[in-house]
Amino acid sequence: MRQALRVLIAGGGTGGHVIPALAIARELRDAHEAEVRFVGTARGLETRLVPEAGFPLELIRVGQLKNVSLATRVRTVADLPLGVARCLELARSFKPDVVVGVGGYASGPAMMAAVLLRVPTLAFEPNAVPGLANRLVGRRVSAAAVNFEETRRYFRGARVTGIPVRQEFFEIAPMPDAKEDRISFVGSVAQDGPASARRLLVFGGSQGARVFNSVMPKIAKRLLEYVPGLRILHQTGKGQAESTGEAYGASGADPSRWEVAAYLDDMPRRFADADLILCRSGASTVAELAAAGRPAVLVPFPGAADDHQMKNAEAFARVGAAELRVQEADDLMGAFLLSDLSGLLLDAGRLAEMGRRVRGLAHPDAVTEIGHMVAELAGC
Template identity: 40%
Template sequence: MVPSILLAGGGTAGHVNPLLAVAGEVRRRYPDASIRVLGTKEGLESRLVPEQGFSLDIVPKVPLPRRPSAQWVSLPGNLRRAVAAAHQVMEEQKPDLVMGFGGYVSTPAYLAAKQLGIPIVIHEQNARPGLANKLGARFAQEVMVTFESTALPGARAVGLPLRADVAAQAVSSPQALAQKRLEAGEYFGISPHRSTLLVTGGSLGAVSLNRAVSGAARSILNAGAQILHVTGKDKAEGVREQVARLEPQLASRYVVVEYMDRMDLAYAACDLVICRAGAGTVCEIAALGVPAVFVPLPIGNGEQRLNAQPLVSAGGALMVADEDLSPDWIEKTIPLLMLDGPQLARMRDAARTVGHPGATAHIVDRLSALAEWPR
């Protein structure tokens, strides 16, 4: 029996990265498996899925409006076309399972699979589920969630599928981690021996984080630390202007990049991270045991605050509202924390109690059992 699976999800890294983690683990275990991905031509998956060597089948983007709007008028026709496109892929591939990760393409995937009688598995990464997975959970054979608090019928908390490099790093020996920190220092041009603050607003960046940290840079650098700052695409100019105002000996310890392809090295380099609280970020930080300051995205349905809460409650992270984040808050909080080695060590240990570094393997175990693939 040759395993066959169709994965659906896209739009943002929060949907695409878990999908690719599962696809990669299925491919590792079953090199001959048929693995196809449903996605849109506009989402991040249009680039990342082919880069990872998987077949991407395009379906029309179908936003599900949360409130009455003009989009409701075009929704039935758009949804019919998207379901028909997903149906065609499934008729061609004949997958054993359809697994969805939420996002625009998951709704038509769930509906087409239901029509064809193909078992459905869903994975919801956020503490507060999205509309697509709320729908899919009604008729899915297996409902997997990242967080215990996620309210979906029949949900099983399994953690978040992590990228292979991050999952491997999470279970590395202290010697291997020390070597990776040296590699990170060389890669970024920073000292592996200085306390390092990582700042990242995710793939799109976060202007409020950029302004607050760059505005407080002198106090952090004067404490002896260094900063690795991922600004987001086209968001580096303001940060670089602030860095240019610093004395050269301080500015040399503030590294600015727009986008980060090697987050494994960024995590290895840092002693503390200031970041948003997307599910992927929270779960990577927990698995790796990186002390964090979470600044949840202030828009949306509040899921980022819920994502971060278990790690904050365990003592592995702090949380500050976006509206309260300022250079003054940074100056009063971050330099002292970065100088407090015992506190950072306690936060590292606490974070690991919340992490699930083996989530990807566990999820594929469940898929294998459901589809009766050879073990």
């Protein structure tokens, strides 16, 4: 009898790496009956999300190379052979048919080990310009799944599949046009209609965004006054919920109409509830907006490698699927966001139109296609 397909998924760090990796893992398990294991590092989000999703996780030690001191970089490079050696050990005992590298810390050493052992490899790259781990192994991999046509040139055997996102995002109902009726105007002043309700979701990617945490509490009171019935749910990132909550509390904004949380586990439900989303433009974030058909104001993280968040946001803004707001100093940012958010929240027709347009950018087959690529590499 043929043995089950065995796949080692390597990488992690931020949600942007871990969350699509989990979507790939579920597809391989459910549609290909694969046995899937993960390799990550102790400081990544994988340590919580992978075991919660029911997959085994092996940890290896890999240092950081970006935004760290020279001494740390030297140590990281010196430790690299140890990381590769540990991955060689793991691969020899698990005997994967394919190693999938999703980018992030553990991805580089695991993919190098797979290349050395001549195990087929698939690289997954969600951003227009690959991160370091994928750039290092790009020409040596067997195949790659990318999100942008222009990214294909960094890899061997690359196909544009899009980014796998959790299936629940595709199941979200379209934005109802009917909400248009819920807010009426007397002169230019919005009046609270009988069923008036608007929900704004603010989230800064898997780590939160400092700019939202500092600016939103400053404008919340006025925003809640301008938009009747509005409720705000604000994800702050780890360690930021308390201080951000205190800032909202001190702002005088009605405490029954805002809520803060460090991290939201049930994002598909939060997207479904939202009429508008204020967020960064990380790769998975924008893929989820498209899958869910939800309008957004995108504020690209200015420090993202090769300014790739700006490219993601521009692609959405160009076709009227989202608004792009470049990050400014806090005061200016507050004024811009107050105007962007209230303008959109009071214009249900525009929100519905953006919701329709953004859905046109979704890749509903991404995860199925990546699953097939892995199976093909394994010769199944």
